Amino acid sequence: MTQPASLYADQPTRQDAPQDARLRARTLSVAYAQASILSDLTLDIPDGEITVIVGPNACGKSTLLRSLARLQRLSGGQVLLDGKSIHHQRSRGVAQRLAILPQSPTAPEGLTVHDLVSRGRTPHQSALQQWSRQDARAVEQALERTGMAPLAQRSLEALSGGQRQRAWIAMALAQETDILLLDEPTTYLDLPHQIELLTLVQSLNQDSGQTVAMVLHDINLAARFASHMIALRSGEVFAKGRPEQVVTRENMAEVFGLKCQIISDPVHATPHVIPE
């Protein structure tokens, strides 16, 4: 087997210098009833990139994402958004800059796609200003960009799994935030729909420079769509960097306990894991 590092010699070089990051975690710790979930995490979510968080089950990936969205009570450290502790900022102000989509969310029965996507406007609305021109425009755009416009009047239950997930993404888009956090957006989707959804996320990132951080289960998809990866093991950052720096034979053995070979994906030239 070739050494992975040499495979990427002719790749366009990505910046290795420290990057700007509006969202950072500093010595972040989370514990539930004495049990430590995350301990002493320090990491950046680089601006304008797609960061993918990987790791074995129950390593704290979702907790990390919730902490970054100030939905989690911390037992130590802090999360900084634009230089200030996110837990000390107004919820509404945070929600105007950062959107989070939890894993397999459910909606009230009968809610239409349009109404769901409109809910994304919440941080820009109030009890009095419930439907400004800006709201209408943002919802229209989010529906267009996710290809959900023709299905806008359908109720959510009437959609397929892939369509439903795109509707939820549209909701997060309508929030018009610079940072988008997604917790396993591909759960319960078959492979073509996983690719379709991740391609959508990639195009959102490329078209508008939206910073994306997501948790993904599939290492190969993670390596293909990420520009930055973070590998967690039992609540700690084990590795971070470009996919080819994180997805290595040694790291896979350490993080997942998986014996494997790494080849270069012949189509996308990203690292590809072949379990032994």
Add this chain to the structure above:
Amino acid sequence: MTHWTLRLPFVSLRLSARGSAIALALALMIAAGALLALRLGSYPLAPGTWGAILGGAGSDIEQMILLDHRLPRILTALGAGACFGLSGAMFQTMLRNPLASPDVIGFNAGASCGALVAIIAAGSAATGGTILLGALLGAFCTAVLVTGLAWRNGLQAERLVLIGLGVGFALAALSDLLLSRTDARTAADMTKWLIGTLNARDWQDVTLVWAGLALLSPMLVWLHFPLARLGLPEDLAGGLGLRLSQLRLTITALGIVLATLAVCSAGPLPFVAFAAGPIARALLRNGQPALLGAAAIGALLVLAADTAARMIVTLHLPAGVFTALIGGPVMIWLLVTQLRKGKL
């Protein structure tokens, strides 16, 4: 689905045509129902004579029947029904569980138990104010008890419902025990009230429930916006910038006050708070909390139950028997559909 957009300098809204049509239809039904209830009874009063009676021209007996009996009774029924419906829809939406209404989770039982304690403690000095205070205290204590017992690293609606059911039964038993301490006549009156009745309502009851509704309505308008978003998963609602703990406290307090107002004016009518929301949501089918719809359905349910109770004079059944007759099947329908979806 057609929608209308309203944009003024400081206000913008999006209204669905279907929702507006249903609201209008419900309003018409309430008006028609109230007029019919005004006319029906063992002493028929033709609509043509109402104007004269209101103007003070009718006979004494007509004056008494219309102004002292039917009108306050009907207005109390509508107000209490609206309060029950609102309270139920608020709790159901906030807890994302159709079983979580104040009559199921024991809050109504707490209010009536508190009222009973106040009546017995104050004896002949009991006024509307002491009873309201006792009922409010009872309901709030029950809420604290039920939430406290159900709390385990946060609140789970299913556990809250089951514990609330248990606490409700315990409180009903406590009420029975309290009744056995009173004299036979009071006990007989109280038993009827505990089932829920609108017998002998006067203008004091009307004022209580409608003034309460009027005072709370600005808050209801305000809370409708976040409530419509609390139907989403907790993390999502939090991610949208809603301050969840604060909202939940406010909604719970408001829901308890509404349920207490209704209990004080009509007794703990069973199943109204429970059934109004699901019926309204089934009519609207738009995933919204349907507060206005639930208020209207609640008002209609209580009015229908009370009118039925008045029509069957020979049996002297309290209105609560009829709301249970209507609400019971709704509960079975909900349980069956929820179970089928595996969401219970």
